[in-house]
Amino acid sequence: MSTSTNTESQEALGRDRVVGAVVEALSSVLGRPLPDVTDATRLFDDLDLDSTSVLGLLMALEDSLDMEVDPESLEQHHLESVGSLTDFVVEHSTRN
Amino acid sequence: MTVEQVAEAAAPEATARAGREPFRTRTKRALAGAPDAPLVLLGNFEVEDAWAVGEVGLPSVGGASATAALVNRMDELALLLAGPGDHVVLKGEPDPDHLAHLDALGVGLPTVHVAESSDPLRTVTLDALDSPALLASLRGLAADGVRLLAHGTSSAEEDLAVATGLRSVLPGVATTKAVNSKVYSRGLCDELGIEQARGWACRTVEDFERACAEAARLVADGATVGVKDAYGVSGKGILVVDDPRRLDQLVRMVTRRAARSGDDRLAVVVEVWADKATDLNYHFTVAPDGAVTFDFVKEAITEGGVHKGHRIPSRLPAEQVDELAGLAERLGARLAADGFHGLVGVDALVRTDGGLLPVLEINARSNMSTYTVPLQERFLPPGWVALARQYPLVLDAPLPFAALHDRLGDLLPGAPGEAGLVVQATGTVNAGAASRAAGGTFAGRLHGLLVAPDDDALARLDAAVTERLAPIPAGATGRPTGGDPR
Numbered sequence: 354m355s356t357s358t359n360t361e362s363q364e365a366l367g368r369d370r371v372v373g374a375v376v377e378a379l380s381s382v383l384g385r386p387l388p389d390v391t392d393a394t395r396l397f398d399d400l401d402l403d404s405t406s407v408l409g410l411l412m413a414l415e416d417s418l419d420m421e422v423d424p425e426s427l428e429q430h431h432l433e434s435v436g437s438l439t440d441f442v443v444e445h446s447t448r449n
Numbered sequence: 450m451t452v453e454q455v456a457e458a459a460a461p462e463a464t465a466r467a468g469r470e471p472f473r474t475r476t477k478r479a480l481a482g483a484p485d486a487p488l489v490l491l492g493n494f495e496v497e498d499a500w501a502v503g504e505v506g507l508p509s510v511g512g513a514s515a516t517a518a519l520v521n522r523m524d525e526l527a528l529l530l531a532g533p534g535d536h537v538v539l540k541g542e543p544d545p546d547h548l549a550h551l552d553a554l555g556v557g558l559p560t561v562h563v564a565e566s567s568d569p570l571r572t573v574t575l576d577a578l579d580s581p582a583l584l585a586s587l588r589g590l591a592a593d594g595v596r597l598l599a600h601g602t603s604s605a606e607e608d609l610a611v612a613t614g615l616r617s618v619l620p621g622v623a624t625t626k627a628v629n630s631k632v633y634s635r636g637l638c639d640e641l642g643i644e645q646a647r648g649w650a651c652r653t654v655e656d657f658e659r660a661c662a663e664a665a666r667l668v669a670d671g672a673t674v675g676v677k678d679a680y681g682v683s684g685k686g687i688l689v690v691d692d693p694r695r696l697d698q699l700v701r702m703v704t705r706r707a708a709r710s711g712d713d714r715l716a717v718v719v720e721v722w723a724d725k726a727t728d729l730n731y732h733f734t735v736a737p738d739g740a741v742t743f744d745f746v747k748e749a750i751t752e753g754g755v756h757k758g759h760r761i762p763s764r765l766p767a768e769q770v771d772e773l774a775g776l777a778e779r780l781g782a783r784l785a786a787d788g789f790h791g792l793v794g795v796d797a798l799v800r801t802d803g804g805l806l807p808v809l810e811i812n813a814r815s816n817m818s819t820y821t822v823p824l825q826e827r828f829l830p831p832g833w834v835a836l837a838r839q840y841p842l843v844l845d846a847p848l849p850f851a852a853l854h855d856r857l858g859d860l861l862p863g864a865p866g867e868a869g870l871v872v873q874a875t876g877t878v879n880a881g882a883a884s885r886a887a888g889g890t891f892a893g894r895l896h897g898l899l900v901a902p903d904d905d906a907l908a909r910l911d912a913a914v915t916e917r918l919a920p921i922p923a924g925a926t927g928r929p930t931g932g933d934p935r
Contacts, residue, residue: 398843398892407510408688412698423705424508432510 371418371442375435378413382406392436407432414442472744472822473532479736480618480791481596489536489590489615490559491599491606492527493572495520496814497682499603500626504716506678507686508702518569518884519894522876526820526896527600529873533557536590538583540567540576544875547850555865556827562586569883574605578612587613601625601814624788625813630679631718634811641779645808648720654707660719661700665693672721677810679716689722724801729763730794730818733777737790741781743774747818749796750838758838759818761825769805773797776807789813824873824898828865834907835900839877842893843920847879853895856917860910868906870914871898890920 372392380387383400396402402410411422422445431441469475474484481488524540529551531537537559551558564576564583577583591614598618599606602625610617619625627633632650637643647667649660664674668690676699678686690696707713728749734742748760763770777795784793794816796809821837829835842848853875854861862869873896881891895918901907 398890404510404516404685405687408507408699409695412695415698416694421701421705424510424702425706427510429510 368439368443371439372435374414374417375439375442377417378410379435381413382409390435392434392439394435396432396434396438402432418442471826473530475742476734476792479734479740479742480598485534487534487536487590487593487595488531488598488618489538489562489587489595490527490531491538491574491577491597491609492524493574493600493603493606494523494526495682496572496599496601496603496606497629497680499572499605500622500629501678501680501686504678504680505712505714506680506717507676507688507699508706509686516892519877519880519892521569521572522880523874523896524573525874525876528559528561529556529824530815530820530822531559532823533559535559536562536595538562538564538573538577538587539876540564540569540571540573541876544850546854547872547875550850550854550861550872554828554862554871556824569880572605574599574603574609577609578605584612587615591615601629619791620789625791626680628784628787628789628811628813630716631677631681631810632679632716634808635718637780637783637811638808641783643776643779643808644806646720646723646806648718651715651717651719654703654713654715657703657715657717657719658700661696664690664719664721665696667721668693668696675720675722677718677720679718723798723806725798726801726803727764727799729765729773729797729799729805730759730816731773731777731797732792732794732816732818733781734792735781735785735790739782739785739790741778741785743777745818745822746770746773747837749818750836756817758836759821761821761829761835761837765799769799772805773807780808780811784811784813792816792819794818820873821898824871828862828871828898829900830866833868833900833902834904835898836907836911837898838896838911840895840897840915840918842878842895842918843890844879844882844893845890845920847882848893849879850875853878857914858917860914860917862900868901868910869899870910871900873897 376387376390379400379402383402383406387400394400408424411424411427415422426445427441431437470484477486477488478484522540525543527537528543539561542563543561548558562583564573564580566579567576595615596618597610597615602617602619602622604622606617607622609615632652635645635648635650638645649656649663651657651660668674673689673691676688676690681687688699703715728751729746730749731746732744734744746763746765748763749756750758750760780795781793791813792815794812797805797807798809800806825835853872857870860870862871877894877896879893881893885891899907899910899914901910
């Protein structure tokens with residue numbers, strides 16, 4: 354697995370916590386509050402995320418969830434929406 | 450060299466009065482040996498992606514770029530760089546109503562050749578290489594002595610030259626790639642003693658660790674740092690860092706990747722962001738004999754490092770234009786010594802203290818600023834101002850030019866010398882239509898040149914175009930005319 358936390362626990366991160374972290378990370382890289390996002394909100398089309406910001410987004414997620422993400426393991430479809438990115442993080446992570 | 454600034458805003462007649470040959474003919478004279486040399490133009494934008502193959506840059510997300518289909522349709526921008534005696538290879542047929550509109554405005558159009566095999570995710574060159582009938586047509590042009598001018602040369606454009614017999618007016622991929630690296634650019638400035646942002650060129654992971662350790666100290670003191678791929682383009686492949694922890698994270702990512710791959714090569718630069726007042730793009734042409742012609746300087750409009758457009762002419766004082774023209778001579782001579790000839794754009798900036806930072810990066814290929822020059826010469830009266838820009842679109846159905854014309858109406862000029870928006874290309878407007886989900890929207894982009902008598906009028910025109918292009922609620926896109934977008 355190319356993405357993992359730094360702990361040995363194998364319990365998956367709670368999805369609600371991950372959604373919160375994804376929205377916070379998005380807000381951080383986009384530089385604006387995001388009060389109305391849902392799972393269906395599209396990162397590129399609805400939020401105007403650009404490819405330049407993706408690396409910063411992953412770093413912000415690493416910070417808030419205390420995990421390591423290898424960018425190469427992330428594929429384009431994982432970045433379609435808040436929901437798909439959340440699913441990726443939940444699937445590829447374990448809780449601290 | 451204030452004549453260039455004047456020429457920048459001049460119509461062809463005024464250009465001639467200022468003693469300046471129009472851009473198209475002087476470029477042909479420099480690169481192909483004659484002012485009327487016929488060319489085949491190829492708009493293979495983001496050729497950097499091809500140069501980056503085999504290079505190790507910033508960690509990147511897998512899969513195709515979300516904007517690849519749109520960028521590939523920027524091929525159509527070559528249409529208006531070419532003249533009536535030229536040929537342009539495109540991925541798709543231009544909108545006939547757009548061509549008729551341009552014709553009515555007196556724009557002399559080239560002969561268009563369309564690839565019969567087209568994939569939205571391929572560049573125009575790769576489409577052409579997969580199109581036997583097109584290749585046969587191009588072989589015919591080669592036999593007539595027509596030469597090839599690509600946006601920039603990668604191995605695909607070399608393959609096209611071999612497959613068709615078209616002789617390129619540009620050097621091959623090895624030279625072109627070498628001089629377009631941001632690592633090369635920093636070395637060249639060091640060698641010539643040209644001031645540049647404090648920074649580090651990194652060829653290995655170890656170089657990068659050292660650079661990030663130094664940069665982190667500056668960031669901790671309040672600096673902002675950019676980490677750039679050697680072959681990044683227009684804001685892609687850049688990470689802007691204002692928190693030293695991010696540099697630590699990045700080093701860890703890069704180190705982990707190198708440990709996995711066993712490859713410690715890296716091709717990035719780390720640079721301290723300067724306090725910027727204005728972005729600039731200046732442009733020169735290097736002939737095969739090494740002669741350098743300074744073409745122009747424009748104010749660049751960027752957001753987050755991503756190119757958004759140009760303000761023409763620049764408002765630089767004459768001394769600073771002269772300074773850039775002098776630098777262009779030195780840079781051009783150095784590029785020529787390394788075997789390069791062709792069109793070159795340099796990104797630079799004016800600092801908040803008014804001084805120039807004259808080289809941010811060297812792009813030894815056609816630039817966005819290149820493609821609007823013939824339009825400026827035709828549509829921008831002396832003393833007027835122009836804004837070359839792109840408008841993002843959100844569409845729920847393809848928007849043909851007739852419907853666009855209907856929407857923009859009186860904002861389009863009726864003749865050269867009138868204020869308005871000259872639409873450069875429409876291929877990018879509907880590039881995303883094929884990939885949209887049923888019932889969903891897609892992102893498009895309209896490229897154009899706004900001309901107006903003064904800055905206030907230009908701002909009003911820009912705002913009006915933006916308003917007219919705003920999304921229209923579902924079910925109300927366009928009016929039911931012959932150009933109904935549905």
